[in-house]
Amino acid sequence: MATASEDAASPPRRATGRVRQTGHESFLTYAGGRWWKISALLAFALIALYIFVPLPRQHFGSSWLGYTLGTIGALLILWLTLLGVRKRAITPGRWSLKAWTSAHVWLGLCLVVVGTLHTGFDLGWNVHTLAWTLMMIVIVSGMVGIALYAAVPQALSANRFDAEGAITEKQMIEALRSLDRQLHEAAQPLDRENAALVESSLAEDPFAGNVWNRLTGRYPRCATRAATVALREGRAFRPRVAGAPLDKVDALLTRKQGMLDRMRRHLKLKSWLQAWLYVHVPVTFALIAALSAHIVSVFFYW
């Protein structure tokens, strides 16, 4: 965010005016779309095999093509899971993390075709369909993740930008702390009730709230807002006196409210970027367990 401070002197610019990095290449189109082409080719080849190879319509999974698809699918699932290992060991070059991610995304989408053809569209209430269902949950959550990665970062940047440039996460806390200190000072002359209202705002943890609050960005029991409302209610019928401490407190509370809203929007967007992984990753391991049970059960009752 060095640019933000450099540009502070120049006229404020709008968030949309940012210069994009020209060298950027999305993992979706990595290497000229190599991996989506490979995946599409694989998917079409498998669909063509499924259609044109004369095989029984029942128990398709136990035909030679069914076993082949199953083996490809199982190996693919294990390899896709290895992204979690790979991303912790960063290496450059041909098999860069971006290459891996690109392959992970496109081959993962291809797995819909591989896995579903392997079922032969024969689904039921059993461990086999459980594995397929978990696989689909993982893939769909991954698709949600990609969609969020495509949409949310822009919103995140836009939220952090204002007339004074971008604000970092650390600066958000600092701003709140500063406002709290000012509020504390300004509220000293207040009577007990009003002081207690300001105190309730100060005592509120800006990071409080459960997952639901985070994901929706709605905090119905926000003490700062309650304090602002209560102070204004009490002030509404009193004569205005210039320089009254309540005016300053009210202005400070309004500013704090604005800062808090922005931070909560930031938290909401960030939590969206993370939440899909809380489905994607644990269900992957459930899937590997179900896959193991599926394979063992097939050979157990061979």
Place this chain on the structure above:
Amino acid sequence: MSFLVRQIALKSDGSEIVRAATVEGAELTIGRDSSCGIHLPDLAVDPRHAVVRRLGDERLTIESIGEQPFELNGRSATRGEIELSAGAELGFGGHRIQVSRDSETGFPDFAVRRVEAVSESAGEHDLGSVYTLKGLLPGKRMSAWTFAILVLVAFLAFPVWSYLTYQPLALHKDARRPAGWHADMAWSSGHLSDAHAKLGGDCQACHVDAFVAVRDNACMTCHTDDAHQHIADRPGQTAVERLTLARGTPTGFAGLQRSVALLFNRPPGRCVECHTEHTGAGAMPATRQKFCTDCHAGMKTRLPDTTIGDAADFGTNHPEFRPAIVVDPAPEQPVLRRVAWTPALRENDGLKFTHKDHLSKTNGVAQMVLRRPRVYRGEGSLDCKDCHKLDSTGVRYEPVAMEKACQTCHSLTFDQVDGTFRTLPHGKPAQVVADLRAFYREGGPPRPANLSGLARRKPGDAAMQASAADYARAVRFYPTRSEQAIAAVFSKGGMCYDCHVVTRTGATATGGFAVENVAQNGRYYHSGWFSHKDHTRSDCVACHTKAPTSNDATDLLVPGMDGPGGCRTCHVGESGTHLASVKVRDPVDSGCAMCHAFHMDNGPPWEPASRRKRKAHIAEADRTPRRPGLPSQMALR
């Protein structure tokens, strides 16, 4: 009277800054207001919160000014006393005040410290995690392990436990698991067929050993009697050996598949290779043609001692039909023999019949039909169904009954008494003979008039004697007329002889005549299945083409495979194949299972009600739209 107030603040390096002040007076107020002796800039503290007074030299009292309490030695209070020598701790909002006696001056000493941050946001925040969902959701690692273990326990460990629990029951026909749910049912890939539905949750009825593919001994636990003798054991060769021999050694891709199957412990020749299960509730699906032709296509070369002809596909490669025809209509057990069908094949069922004459639209038969509109619905000629009636199953025809089919024209009436007709009994030659003899014996010949007392007399007895002699001769010879009638009935031109083969080898009771037995053949094809019900839309003569031209009952009117009216006129192979020489107008795809079934008896093959109504004939396995209807069949055609 003074109080010593020391405000202690912490520097960022941890050291303390102490600002000491002495407050004169008998009282010391504590509050947020800057005029207070102890000024606490704390919003949780009242502007004037409490007041401290000296009570003698050793003691202090502290009392709330408003109703707001404070903390005295950790407990909430609105008033209290403090022993200076013992000291005390006061708490106001985010501040702590240590009360003691100053050792130098002897004044009460109040050490004031801020212990809580001004606001919650001022506290320490770990920037690395505070903006994430950490702590709000169960950790990914934690839930990954939990889910994985739950799945493994529920769908792997628990089913294996079920298997181990009931393993001793395996291969016992009547030992079944208790009804209800068992964990390994979660492994079932689909419902069992109706025939095996009663096995229900007893997986081990078939899956006897872990990691061992289902073997025939599991099937034979129950199917001790009714397992089909598809291939019989022969001396020195078991059925399975013959079966594998008949299949031959697969080559190419099939050989690869076989070796992979062997690698994974799936030997060939097991019952379940054809009889697939877990394909959904309903009838077991018909076996696909491939499973038949794997062996039967070119089997002679691999199994030279077989008596069965090679068959690869009905449309192109199928042995000629071998109808079972009557060669001797013996009374008790007619002799049937299976011979290859030819257009010139003849069958002797003991009857004489002229299909051509009876189906004619112009001859006497047609005239008779025309004159009897109440019997024949006013039509101009006989129809097949006037004589041939379908049986109750609709599959085959009932034997033609003389009384119903023939007698309406070919009457056996011989006498009329006051408007009532007397009829010879059909099928009972001895009764016929007896009836005729009785007919001619009744009453005797009329007595000549000149034998009566009223006769005009000629001189001499000679005339009377002549009359008496005539009469006596008539009486004597009266029965001879019955014998003539009997002979006439049984001989050429007589009622019986028209339709039956009559010989003179009979007993006295039948006047020396014998009627040869009639054996109507109800079913010609015993290895294959045919149902007239499925062919009701076709005209009879579309298949029985010779019927309108045959005037000899020994002509075999049953169609064969080829030729006019043969099955191949409509039926083509499972994938639509047919010989180039055959012209098929409306092809019907016909796999092996359309006509061939195991457990075949005289009744129609067992079918579930849902299928019985259907006219479609293609094997169930290829009909079920489980695999979305994709043009694999068309592609191969």
